[in-house]
Amino acid sequence: MANDEVEAMFIVSRLIAVVKTIMTCQTALLVLLIAEERRRRQMIQANLIQTNNLLLNCIALPQSTQRKVWMKIRSKMWWERDVLTLYDDEDWKNNFRMTRGSFQKLCGVMEGIMKPEEVTVRAPIPLEMRVAIVLYKLASCAEYRIVAKKFGVHKSTVKKMVYQFCRGMVTSALQNFIKVPTTEEAISIASRFEQKFHIPQIIGCIDGTHIPVLPPTDGHKYFVNRKGWPSYVLQAVVDDMYRFWNINCKMPGCSHNADVLRQSTLFSEAHLLPKELREVNGVSINHFLLGDPAYPLLDWLMKGYTHSPNITPEQESFNVYLSSARTTVEIAFGRLKSRWRVLLKHNNFHFSFTPKVIATCCALHNFCENEKEDINPNWLVEAATLESDVPQPGIRANNCTDSTNGQRIRAALTDYLSANFPLRRS
Secondary structure, three states: OHHHHHHHHHHHHHHHHHHHHHHHHHHHHHHHHHHHHHHHHHHHHHHHHHHHHHHHHHOOOOOOOOOOOOOOOOOOHHHHHHHHHHOOHHHHHHHHOOOHHHHHHHHHHOHHHHOOOOOOOOOOOOHHHHHHHHHHHHHHOOOHHHHHHHHOOOHHHHHHHHHHHHHHHHHHHHHHHOOOOOHHHHHHHHHHHHHHHOOOOEEEEEEEEEEEOOOOOOOHHHHEOOOOOEEEEEEEEEOOOOOEEEEEEEEEOOOOHHHHHHOOHHHHOHHHOOOOOEEEOOEEEOOEEEOOOOOOOEOOEEOOOOOOOOOOHHHHHHHHHHHHHHHHHHHHHHHHHHHOHHHHOOOOOOOOOHHHHHHHHHHHHHHHHHOOOOOOHHHHHHHHHHHOOOOOOOOOOOOOOOOHHHHHHHHHHHHHHHHHOOOOOO
16 A cells, blocks of 8 residues: 555656656747747848848938028128129119119108018118119019029018019009199199290100010910010100109000000099190190090190191191100100110019009109109110010001090191291101
């Protein structure tokens, strides 16, 4: 009995030993499997890293760049050293179309519009530099990037200054430069016209000129004039000193001058024009404008007789005197475009903004004329060369019936000239 128990205990101890051995082997095998799996994952990870490195060396992936500086440093040497310290009045006129004294006066006028904000993140651009940027752009017709490089600013700054200046000019300052003369001023204008050209009661000459524009895709054909290029029609009334006192620049290039007149405030408010009756050859005549054959004959708008075999010497002479007086508006347009060459080229202004640019140039022209800023003859030559690329459409005669009162006034003026001055032939 005792031997059986000993044998049983021996067998149990051997079984326990075998189980322990089996468990030890299983644990060791499990450890080996875990180590092998870890090594395999490490090898896969290493291969992936190596493959990624090879791909990065072969393919230029976009890199996220960090901002190195807050603002790019640009040279303002031309403005700060040359213009402000070295330029004389002639240099100022060549670059900004006016002397330094007139420039400072213009800055005073535009201070409320162009003055920089008091609180800014960066150092603000001074008022004088802002105005100079705009004048340089309008006078040179250079691209935004060219003007930006000249002044040491970004091209978006140039565009911002131009748009701010022109919008402010049209909404705030335009009425200070372009306005209908008072009765006293009209009498003075008529007196000077009569002294120069012998025709009484003229207070202005009216005409139109075409200004290039970048037209919209939709409606492009309405902007194309009879010379085949897109434009706006600038209608202007000019006094004897080449100053504009009324403008309209909203009609597209396909429009006839007579249609532009009818759509303008000048036509709708003609009854508000200054009046001062004067009797000429028995006819009471108020102040009036001179126009070409494209305009209707009205009691406040005179034009010449239609050329025909039946025209009398007196009528032909009247036409010559009238044409001589009308050179005033042609000279004014020439001076305008020679100063502000932006009006001679197609620009990247939006077509809806271009009328503001045109109006601004007319206002600046009047400012220069009031300040007695002379025109450099070279500007006129350069402007004529540029304008050859955009030739002006010819005159289309107006076929509407002339007003009876207009005919009566023109006949009285014809008789007055033929009775008091030599007959002239074209």
